[in-house]
Amino acid sequence: MPFSANSTSDRLSGAASRSKTVMSRNDIIEIGLKRLNDLGSHHICHVCISNSGSCCRNCVHLRDGLGCQKRNTSCTAWLCGFHKYFMYEMNFLDDWNAFWDQIPGQDYREDYTPELVSVTQPLPQADPAIARLGEALAADLQEIERSNIAIGFILTLREKLDKYMDQLLHSRLDYKKQLRLQRKIKSLTIGFSRFHRELNQYRETLADQGT
Numbered sequence: 001m002p003f004s005a006n007s008t009s010d011r012l013s014g015a016a017s018r019s020k021t022v023m024s025r026n027d028i029i030e031i032g033l034k035r036l037n038d039l040g041s042h043h044i045c046h047v048c049i050s051n052s053g054s055c056c057r058n059c060v061h062l063r064d065g066l067g068c069q070k071r072n073t074s075c076t077a078w079l080c081g082f083h084k085y086f087m088y089e090m091n092f093l094d095d096w097n098a099f100w101d102q103i104p105g106q107d108y109r110e111d112y113t114p115e116l117v118s119v120t121q122p123l124p125q126a127d128p129a130i131a132r133l134g135e136a137l138a139a140d141l142q143e144i145e146r147s148n149i150a151i152g153f154i155l156t157l158r159e160k161l162d163k164y165m166d167q168l169l170h171s172r173l174d175y176k177k178q179l180r181l182q183r184k185i186k187s188l189t190i191g192f193s194r195f196h197r198e199l200n201q202y203r204e205t206l207a208d209q210g211t
């Protein structure tokens with residue numbers, strides 16, 4: 001991360017079974033980027049980057065006007081607080097983490113991932129309807145940043161979300177702690193009005209469809 005909307009092919013997206021699949025390192029990166037794009041995550045990155053929040057800042061692999069010159073499994077798998085929260089609400093975060101947990105050799109801004117990796121947990125397709133939720137969240141973030149006097153307000157929000165999301169993921173067996181953290185996250189994201197409206201509609205549609 002971050003990433004742009006013009007990702008490449010998705011040859012392995014139909015892999016729905018839990019049987020072992022051998023994937024190339026490039027395919028792993030491509031499928032990750034494709035999923036992020038399907039989720040509309042680039043809308044969120046766009047707002048973050050335009051407010052000086054890029055996670056690629058000062059990276060030696062970043063070229064002006066050209067973007068990342070050393071795309072790797074680590075940066076593709078990595079999620080900031082916004083994306084953790086977004087995938088969590090989309091019920092996609094566990095699938096995302098389970099997929100990347102299988103990929104060896106992830107490091108900071110580079111990888112030592114082998115050219116071929118055996119994968120048993122596929123990365124499911126994202127519902128195309130989700131993309132508009134990414135747009136809605138991006139619009140909320142832009143509005144929140146615009147209406148706050150403190151410059152970089154959304155970046156502080158991103159870090160708090162990151163902290164609470166990590167705590168939430170690591171306290172699955174502690175129901176009370178989970179509830180406390182869910183309340184904190186709800187309070188932090190109270191300004192995401194467009195996103196929550198879209199999210200409710202999305203969930204209602206899923207419920208009507210019986211999924």
Ligand code: SF4
Nearest residue numbers: 001002045048055080
């Ligand atoms: S910190 Fe998150 S939202 Fe910002 S550019 Fe990186 S991945 Fe995108």
Ligand code: SF4
Nearest residue numbers: 056059061062068075
């Ligand atoms: S390698 Fe550097 S430029 Fe490329 S995605 Fe990672 S942080 Fe960004």
